[in-house]
Structures are given as structure tokens and as C-alpha cells.
Amino acid sequence: MINSTSMPQISIYDYEKAVTPTDRFADDEITPILLGLFGEVGSVMSSSKKLHREKGAFESGYRRDVEEELGDTLWYAAALCRRLKLTLSELFVEATSGDQFVANITANSDPSAPIARVMTAKGLGPLDNVLLKLGQDSARLLGVKADEKTAKPIMIEFVRAYIQAVQSSGVSFSEVLESNIRKSTGRFLKPSPDCLPDFDAGFLAEEQLPRQFEIEITQRSNGRSYLRWNGVFIGDPLTDNIADPDGYRFHDVFHFANAAILHWSPTFRALIKHKRKSDPRVDEAQDSGRAIVVDEGVSAYIFSEAKALNFFESQNSVSFDLLKAVSNFVRGYEVERCPLNLWETAILQGYEVFRQMRKNNGGIVVGNRDKRTIEYRPLKGA
Template sequence: MSGSPVSPHVLLSDYEQAIAATDRFEDLEVTPILLGLFGEVGSVMSTSKKLHREKGAFTGFRRDVEEELGDTLWYVAALCRRLDVKLSDMFARVLDGKGYAVSIAANADPAHPVARIMTAKDIAPLDFVLLRLGEQAAKLLSLDVTADTAKDQVLDFVRVYIEAVQAAHVSFSTVLSSNMAKACGRFIAPNSDDLPDFDSGFPVEEQLPRQFEIEISQRANSRSYLRWNGVFIGDPLSDNISDEDGYRFHDVFHFANAAILHWSPTFRALIKHKRKSKKHVDEAQDSGRAIVIDEGLSAYIFSYAKSVNFFEDQKTVSFDLLKAVRNFVRGYEVEACPLHLWEYAILQGYKVFREVRRNNGGIIVGNRDERTLRYKPAGK
């Protein structure tokens, strides 16, 4: 999820080493890996299908196919670990075979001045290559990892996978870099020193408060009210739905985003702490459109949360939901926050929300320095 530039080259050995820690399946589990691999190949094929159906209207083809090819490779790497073979060795064996043209190129990296460029000859159109990739994925579903032919079957898949990358006309380094960022950002707890602070360099009056306590109360009209530093902020809120569900307290989620992600255009607007000293930041990150993204995301996650009892007794958040969140905020500064941090913000926000909902109010205590949010009963 990081917005950092993609490296012009990524070593496969570095890739497989980086993502090894994100493999949460048991070492002897193979079936989930095969099912995941088959599913991701299906997603690549589905992306191509959308291109045919929507043609020029499908503007996200390149981005989507890069992501799906990256997810596919993640499962190939996981399968290789269970076969006790290196992913990079499998690629090397394929590229050392017939059917590839070899070119020598000058490399931008001073540590590796010369690179060998391998290009598959006579590549068929992408659709035909993807059909072959699907066939290879289907064959792997019956893979016996103890059989002598197991590695050769994976090798056959890798061979067609390389052709698919070339036929799709995408950057393989982007495929690897993006998948590393996505997988590591989801499954590995980030170093706090590496996390962004979007207020850095701005005057205090334009920053989100480092620590804050906000009281939420409910009156007889069933509307919620916010009070910060003794002053009411924002408008009174109701659930705005016939089936009362507590959404009148949804500002808790904005406070969680502010405390943990250091981001919430809605909270900034409520306390009038927009970063107006830099016009481009004020317009692009703190404007009405950014507020709509913040509010829309809150409503989207809430709709899902209702179906899972507001994450009660849950220690994780669906990867699909987190990927939807990432797509929601694409292009905004908070895109730099890893999915692991988003998961923490969602779980902490809903932990506090459940308390507020249960008690029809309370005090929300946020600490940006510690990236925490907690609940305190009113009057304490």
C-alpha cells in the first residue's frame, strides 16, 4: 500500500524471503495453497474478461492484472516452500530452457551494472496464455507433493506464468513490489518509526491533537452530541434508519482513524484544524471530497460490521474488506498506511463503539503518540 516508488528491479530471492513471514498456513497444509492459487488465476482471467466486456471503460486493467498476478505468485512461492525448492530456482530453470531470447542490458543499479534480459519468443495473445495458465492451475489441484513429478508440475505452471506476465504487458518489478507491500503490510506489524505522520511540519493549530478526550452523549431525542474541551462540536446525529443500529455514534470511527492512522478529514473539519498553510494539502487532503471518502468509508465498513456483530470477539478483519478499504482511499495520503494498521484501527474503533452503544455515550480517549483509542465511562 505504500506510495513509495517501485524499484526498477526486484530480486526474486528478496521477494520470496520478504513474503515468507506472511504465510500463515501450516507447513504441511497444501490444499489451501492450491485452492488459493487456482482462485487467483481465476481472478486474472476475470480481469481479462472485464476488459473484453467494458473495453475502454475498464481503466483499471493494468493495476488489477498486476495485483492478481502478484497474488498468484504469492501462492506459487508458498507451494515452492512446501516442496522445499526456491522460487528463484524454478524461474532460473525455466529461463535456462528453450524458447527465450537473451539480451544483455546496462542496469541502473551501480551494484549490478549488467543485466541479462530474457524474453519469451512467439508469445500468444493474453487470452490464449491465460487459458493455458488456467489449465496448468487445474492440473495442480491434484498435485501430490510427495511425488517425484511434483516439482516438474510447478515448473510447467511457472513457465506459462512468465508468458502471462509478458503477454499482459505489465511491469514484473511492479507486480513483485506491490505484492510485497500488500502482503507485508497486511500480515506483519509495522515498525512505529516507519509509519507516516501526516501532520509533520504543520503548525500545532493545524494538527490533529496528539491526545484528546471527546464526550459523546445521547439526549431524550435519541440524538448523539459531541463535546471537546467543554465545547459542543458538529451536529447532533440520529441513526437515519428505521432499524436502530447505533450509527449515531459513528464519529467514534473517525476518532479511531485520527488516533491510530493519524488521518481523518472529518475530525479535522469538526475541530477546524485543516492544514490551510499549504493550499495543495488543504484542497487535496482536507477538502469536502476527502471528507466524503472518510464518511463513505465509515458507512461501508459499518454495513459489513453489522453482519458480524460489530466485530465482537474477532481478532482479525477480512482481507477482502481491507482490500476494499485500500481501494476506497487510493490517491489520498492515508494510502501510505499498511493494511495491518487499518485492521488495528477498525478493531479498536469498534471495540470502543460497542461500549458507547451499550452505554448510550461515554468518553473517547485518543492518543496519537501511542496510536491507541479507549473508552472511559462519562463522569470518570
């Protein structure tokens, strides 16, 4: 289905307009766009393969994965259209004008557009066959040139196969588009501070993460690190807990970065006893042991990736795959409302402080939730 009066609606034109600013490729770069498009189609087909192989074990995640991969596929198709001087919305109109689609005129919920035309692909075969056709049409695009006249018929055929794949997959097309807009804009566009979540602003001060804080981290001769906040030791002394020392004894820095920049860290809340106990539901779902495990798990996972990248030194970005993995990790918790761009900021700033902490065997973490920043300051006399 291209349009549905029972679901929130979004036009292809509005989708194009929303994702255009997230395209960071050069205007004359076509090859990486084609490779990305072909790769995403392959991911859609791979999800179908997993459904066959693992059946019930994968079925619950199938819809989510397919929605994401179909959204990414359309993102690359829109990017390719921009380079071919084609309009994606016009391609959709032409792709559905043939006898492979049936149209129904329906009443629309938008007063300014009372009539909507709902298009449905007819005579669809099994999903596998539809996806094979999508794969074949995406392969034809690999040889496309930056020539509107020759590229347009191939693009129309691809869009037609794409629509059929969406329908056969049984997903909501509007959700495919909306999710992809959230994902791409959240990753590539700097969020407005006014639009960012603040998870404890409505709670009493003793149940909030501190708006500004300084945490002193010192390392003693036994190799253990100690935390002190407002002159009081908090938490347990830490070692690296690994045969090859790597500085993980200072990993609380990442929880402090999350607190300052994301306004989220169940671990930090527990350390300073600032759980939101006045609301039992929030305390149970967001500040409990499971949420703390998620916070610790995210920290450990990112750390394992960062070790192979020299702890992000001299880097000004984090891979999209890493950010997507983190997003999946925190699904179901309040922090999932934070855009990927903000996660990237928290990771990069946190590791900037961590590298200095590791180099100097301690220091002071300075966090500012109002500015969403975290900084390093040396210990006195260091």
C-alpha cells in the same frame, strides 16, 4: 520481461525472502495454498474477460487489477514451493532455459552485478490463449503431492506459463513484485512505529489533529447524540437515520479512531477547525469536502459490513477483502500510505469503543496519537 534495466529491479530470491514472513498457513497445509493459487489465476482470467466485455469502461482499471492478481498468484506459488521444498528462483531459471525464451545480455545498473540477462518469451499468441494455458497448468497443480521429484516438472511448466502471462498482459513485472510485497507485508506484519506516517507533524499545533484528546458523547431523551471537546459542543446532533436503530449515531467514534491510530481524519479536522490552511495544496487536496466524503464513505462502508458480523465482537482480525476495499476507497489520499495492518488496528479498536458506547448510550472517547490507541471511558455517574 523478467528483468529490465529501465525499471527498478527486484530478484525473485529477494521477493521470496520478503514475503515468507507473511505466510500464516501451517507448514503442512497444501490444500488451501492450491485453492488460493487456482483462485488467483481465475481472477487474472476474469480481468481479461471484463476487458473483452466492457472494453473502454474497464480498460483504465485493467492494468491495476492484473498487477494485483498476478502478484497474489506468485505469492501462492512461492508458498507452495516452500511446502514442496522447492526454490521459486531456481524454478524461474529452469523455466526460461528452454527454446521458448530468448536471452539478451545487457549492462546492469548494479555495480556489483554489471551484467544482466534479459529474458523474453517468444512466439506468444493472443493474451486469451496464454491465460488459458496458465489456467490449465494451474489445474494440473491441484493434484500435486508433497513430493519434490514429481511436483517439480509441473511447477516449472506453471512458472513458464506465468512468465508468458506477465509478458502478454503488458504489465511491469518489477511492479507486480513490489506491489505484492507492500500489500502482503502491510497486511500481515506489524509495522515499525518509526516507519509509520504522521501527516501533520510539520504544521502548527492549531493545524494538527490533537496528540491526545477526550471526546464526550452523550445521548439525550430525543435520541440524538452530542459531541463535546474541551467543554465545547462540536458538530451536529446525530440520530441513526435508519428505520431499525443500529447505533450509527455514535459513528464519529470511527473518525476519532482514524485520527488516533492512522493520524488521519478530514472529518475530525473539520469538526475542530484544524484544517491545514497554511498550505493551500494540502488544504485543497487532503482536508477539503471531497476528502471528508471519503472519510465518511469509508466509515459507512465498514459499518455496513460490520453489522453482519456483530460489529466485530470477539474478533481479532478483519477480512483481507474488506481491507483491500478500504485501500481502494482511499487511493489518491495521504492515508493510502498507511499499511493494511494499521487499518485493521484502527477498525478493531474503533469498534471496541463503539460497542461500549452503544451499550451505554454514550461515554468518553480517549485518543492518543503518540501511542496510536483509542479507549472507552464511562461518563461520570454512569
